[in-house]
Amino acid sequence: MKEHFFQCPHCWEEISILVDVSITHQTFIEDCEVCCNPIQFSVTVEAAEIKGFQADSIEQ
Numbered sequence: 001m002k003e004h005f006f007q008c009p010h011c012w013e014e015i016s017i018l019v020d021v022s023i024t025h026q027t028f029i030e031d032c033e034v035c036c037n038p039i040q041f042s043v044t045v046e047a048a049e050i051k052g053f054q055a056d057s058i059e060q
Contacts, residue, residue, distance in 0.1 A: 004043075004050055009057040011035035021048045029058065 001018045008015055013034045020026070027042045037057065044052035 002048075002050060004053060006053065006055050008032045008034060008037075009039060009055055010037040017041070019043055019045070019050055019053075021045045021050065 002021050003016050004019050005014055005016045007013070010032055011034050013032070015033055017030065022045075024045050025043070026045075027040070029038050029040050031038055040056045040058050042052070042054040042056075043050060
């Protein structure tokens with residue numbers, strides 16, 4: 001697991017998420033720990049390093 005810092009697309013706070021670097025491509029939804037709005041993540045991993053990271057807002 002690696003900690004990755006990013007800016008919430010809803011409240012713009014810098015927060016972090018743990019990424020499982022044993023999975024090469026993953027898409028999942030988690031709520032922001034600050035504003036509780038849902039965020040859709042898309043992560044690409046190569047050689048146990050995060051190569052692509054996208055965090056998008058989900059309209060409610």
